[in-house]
Amino acid sequence: MLPLMYKDFYLTRKHLLSLTLLGLAVAALLGRTGAGTTVFLAVAWVALWNFTARVGYVEERNRTYGLLWTLPLPRRVIVRSKFASVVVVWAGQLCLYALAAKVYELVGLTQFDTLPPATAFFGSLPMLVLMGLYLYLILRFDYLRATNGLRFVFLLFLVPLAIPAGYLEPAARWLEAAAAHPSAPAAGSALAAAVYLGFMRVAEQSFERKELRDVG
Amino acid sequence: MDRIRETTAKRAAAGSAEGAAGTTGAGGDDLAVEVRGLTKRYGRFTLDRVDLTLPRGYIMGFIGPNGAGKSTTIRLLMGLARRDAGTVRLLGLDLDDHEREIKNRVGYVGEDQPFYEDLTVAWTARFVSRYYRDWDAGTYTHCLDAFGIDPGKKIKELSRGTRVKFALTLALAHRPELLILDEPASGLDPIVRRELNRRLLSVIQDERRSVLLSSHITEDIEQIADFVAFIVDGRIVLAGQKEDILSRFRRVRFPLRAGGEGLARLLPRLLLAHRSDGSSVVGITEDPAALRSAAPSVPIEEQPTSLDDILLALVKGEC
Numbered sequence: 001m002l003p004l005m006y007k008d009f010y011l012t013r014k015h016l017l018s019l020t021l022l023g024l025a026v027a028a029l030l031g032r033t034g035a036g037t038t039v040f041l042a043v044a045w046v047a048l049w050n051f052t053a054r055v056g057y058v059e060e061r062n063r064t065y066g067l068l069w070t071l072p073l074p075r076r077v078i079v080r081s082k083f084a085s086v087v088v089v090w091a092g093q094l095c096l097y098a099l100a101a102k103v104y105e106l107v108g109l110t111q112f113d114t115l116p117p118a119t120a121f122f123g124s125l126p127m128l129v130l131m132g133l134y135l136y137l138i139l140r141f142d143y144l145r146a147t148n149g150l151r152f153v154f155l156l157f158l159v160p161l162a163i164p165a166g167y168l169e170p171a172a173r174w175l176e177a178a179a180a181h182p183s184a185p186a187a188g189s190a191l192a193a194a195v196y197l198g199f200m201r202v203a204e205q206s207f208e209r210k211e212l213r214d215v216g
Numbered sequence: 217m218d219r220i221r222e223t224t225a226k227r228a229a230a231g232s233a234e235g236a237a238g239t240t241g242a243g244g245d246d247l248a249v250e251v252r253g254l255t256k257r258y259g260r261f262t263l264d265r266v267d268l269t270l271p272r273g274y275i276m277g278f279i280g281p282n283g284a285g286k287s288t289t290i291r292l293l294m295g296l297a298r299r300d301a302g303t304v305r306l307l308g309l310d311l312d313d314h315e316r317e318i319k320n321r322v323g324y325v326g327e328d329q330p331f332y333e334d335l336t337v338a339w340t341a342r343f344v345s346r347y348y349r350d351w352d353a354g355t356y357t358h359c360l361d362a363f364g365i366d367p368g369k370k371i372k373e374l375s376r377g378t379r380v381k382f383a384l385t386l387a388l389a390h391r392p393e394l395l396i397l398d399e400p401a402s403g404l405d406p407i408v409r410r411e412l413n414r415r416l417l418s419v420i421q422d423e424r425r426s427v428l429l430s431s432h433i434t435e436d437i438e439q440i441a442d443f444v445a446f447i448v449d450g451r452i453v454l455a456g457q458k459e460d461i462l463s464r465f466r467r468v469r470f471p472l473r474a475g476g477e478g479l480a481r482l483l484p485r486l487l488l489a490h491r492s493d494g495s496s497v498v499g500i501t502e503d504p505a506a507l508r509s510a511a512p513s514v515p516i517e518e519q520p521t522s523l524d525d526i527l528l529a530l531v532k533g534e535c
């Protein structure tokens with residue numbers, strides 16, 4: 001699995017590096033405004049999305065499933081390598097974020113405005129789950145349909161804005177109480193991991209059935 | 217021709233290989249390819265109960281027009297598509313149960329050569345080599361040198377011919393017992409194709425290696441194959457040893473005068489394909505003896521035929 005992951009990182013290295021450097025630069029520039037690390041986190045999410053899209057798209061553009069499927073390795077390994085690569089990028093970006101936050105704290109820049117790394121971690125979990133969904137859609141259908149599907153999911157997040165606040169209040173109160181519960185971090189992490197792995201499992205199943213379709 | 221002579225001698229010694237290509241033949245471990253009832257439906261196209269057998273150590277040419285089902289068959293053999301029915305055994309192993317082991321021992325070059333365009337030749341080879349148990353760096357380097365491929369070049373900088381050679385290099389570098397080539401020379405100009413065939417011939421001389429080579433260019437097959445199978449509209453219409461087929465099918469010519477008119481009425485039954493210019497008939501027959509006995513008084517000229525003639529007769533009924 002490692003050569004496959006290494007290949008994905010190698011193929012996307014320029015974009016990943018430039019987005020990460022951009023995030024760090026923006027974080028440094030906005031340091032005095034108190035929003036530097038938060039902006040970095042946003043750029044990290046964009047980088048994660050970009051990476052996920054590219055590891056799916058690069059195989060389609062080069063038609064390289066036709067190469068990978070001829071290698072003596074189970075198809076599920078190809079799927080797992082992609083899901084593992086996304087986790088590595090996600091974790092790597094969080095580590096960078098934690099490092100940037102620490103640097104901010106050490107140099108005395110707006111440490112009171114900086115999101116604690118733990119909050120950043122839990123805030124990033126839904127993004128990881130969404131990338132799991134995105135990868136599943138790419139492997140099940142194709143890059144274009146997957147991207148449209150994900151855009152639709154993002155649009156769904158706007159639905160609450162159209163609902164009068166009163167209707168959402170009970171749900172918001174419940175969420176608040178759940179987040180305050182001592183077991184919330186562990187339960188939230190476990191739930192995110194389970195959903196992510198669930199997407200990986202269904203992606204494996206549909207990838208197993210995929211085939212090169214040219215007739216002749 | 218040396219290859220053919222060697223093969224003929226080997227076949228004579230082996231004896232049991234006689235008639236192995238096609239719908240019947242030896243079973244089990246003596247066979248490099250054993251396909252039974254292979255079926256696949258894609259919309260209106262159906263690959264219909266294809267049977268193929270190839271004994272180890274031989275080369276089979278898989279011939280058919282574009283869209284006949286050659287690539288579909290080969291994709292099913294390589295597990296690149298899922299079959300609707302039938303069994304596939306390669307090198308004595310069932311594809312469903314031993315796909316990984318089979319892929320370790322089979323070299324494949326497809327019609328397209330899908331590689332990561334932005335990576336170099338050397339990078340790609342390193343990546344692919346990680347997955348093969350028997351990767352032989354010496355063979356890889358030797359083929360690279362023989363084909364004149366620059367390992368530092370990016371894939372997107374390679375010409376179509378060089379891409380095919382590189383794909384062949386990768387396929388050979390893990391020392392496969394069976395080589396499956398799906399129209400590797402398709403789209404190449406005649407000069408590059410001839411050179412590729414020459415290279416191909418030299419690298420597949422290894423008598424222990426079996427080769428399944430699909431092509432719609434019958435000249436390629438005629439040069440190197442021991443066995444041939446013709447596929448038309450998803451069905452195997454003819455299969456067997458190439459020499460047997462070439463000696464069985466004959467090009468015939470006879471005049472329409474001197475009793476030829478009577479013979480002309482029997483043409484659809486006796487000739488696979490025919491045409492007439494008013495004074496004589498030219499055709500392809502599988503059974504010249506039957507033709508002679510149908511009209512013993514008619515002077516019939518008989519000439520050898522080519523795989524191309526046979527394919528044309530089978531597909532279009534033309535000659």
